[in-house]
Amino acid sequence: MTRSAIVVAGGYSRRFGDREKALATLEGIPMLVRVARAVSPAVDELVVNCRADQRPDFERALASVNLDAGVRFAIDQRTDEGPVTGLRRALETATGESAVVVPCDLPLLETRFVDRLFDSHRRADTAAVVPRVDGYLQPLCAVYTVSAALEACTTTLEADRYRLFDVLDELDIAVLEEQRLEEWTEPARLEAIDTPASLQRLRERKVETAVPRVTTGLER
Numbered sequence: 001m002t003r004s005a006i007v008v009a010g011g012y013s014r015r016f017g018d019r020e021k022a023l024a025t026l027e028g029i030p031m032l033v034r035v036a037r038a039v040s041p042a043v044d045e046l047v048v049n050c051r052a053d054q055r056p057d058f059e060r061a062l063a064s065v066n067l068d069a070g071v072r073f074a075i076d077q078r079t080d081e082g083p084v085t086g087l088r089r090a091l092e093t094a095t096g097e098s099a100v101v102v103p104c105d106l107p108l109l110e111t112r113f114v115d116r117l118f119d120s121h122r123r124a125d126t127a128a129v130v131p132r133v134d135g136y137l138q139p140l141c142a143v144y145t146v147s148a149a150l151e152a153c154t155t156t157l158e159a160d161r162y163r164l165f166d167v168l169d170e171l172d173i174a175v176l177e178e179q180r181l182e183e184w185t186e187p188a189r190l191e192a193i194d195t196p197a198s199l200q201r202l203r204e205r206k207v208e209t210a211v212p213r214v215t216t217g218l219e220r
């Protein structure tokens, strides 16, 4: 099965104030770059979904590192229509049969976890494998069958529903329960960093934040 990675990054990061959270850095590396580096060894292509105005900075950040997969952009036709619209755009662009879908703000995501999700999806015979963390399904850290997910996004949007949970309702999913998840990764690594305060807490925390290979020097 060919594999894509989709990074959904077209939001306005309003909780981050006037900063673009995808480019906020942890140990000198923008969160978007950290996510791209985590997913790219596990896939054949990387699809970055964002707005047209974000693309130049995102392209520059991603070009500053060697990624294991080529990068393609799926640009939102209309902005601020929510993550399901962005996801649908990215799924239209993706050429893989399966895709891991992640946000731009998971800076501690690990390649081996992404690999395990893909393996689990291959074995599961369902349209998606979705982890549960702290009791909540994580549609933005899951592996999907691209064709099924695209159809589910379209059905959801046509019904004027805009939440990623609504997309999951349309799909036959296998849930990666917390006990198994803890064997695969530290659940804290799947915590979205959506405020400056949560980024600051992460900087101060004793969790292993290193990612392999070079740093980019893109400190902001």
Ligand SMILES: Nc1nc2c(ncn2[C@@H]2O[C@H](COP(=O)(O)OP(=O)(O)OP(=O)(O)O)[C@@H](O)[C@H]2O)c(=O)[nH]1
Pocket (backbone or CB within 6 Å): 008, 009, 010, 011, 012, 013, 014, 015, 016, 049, 050, 051, 076, 079, 080, 081, 082, 083, 085, 086, 087, 102, 103, 104, 105, 140, 192, 194
């Ligand atoms: N393409 C697209 N992506 C979105 C949109 N809204 C959110 N996202 C993405 O979905 C993911 C999860 O959304 P949030 O964490 O709420 O991000 P956000 O909307 O930028 O942040 P807040 O404004 O602080 O809620 C992030 O990676 C966002 O970039 C949107 O309208 N279009």
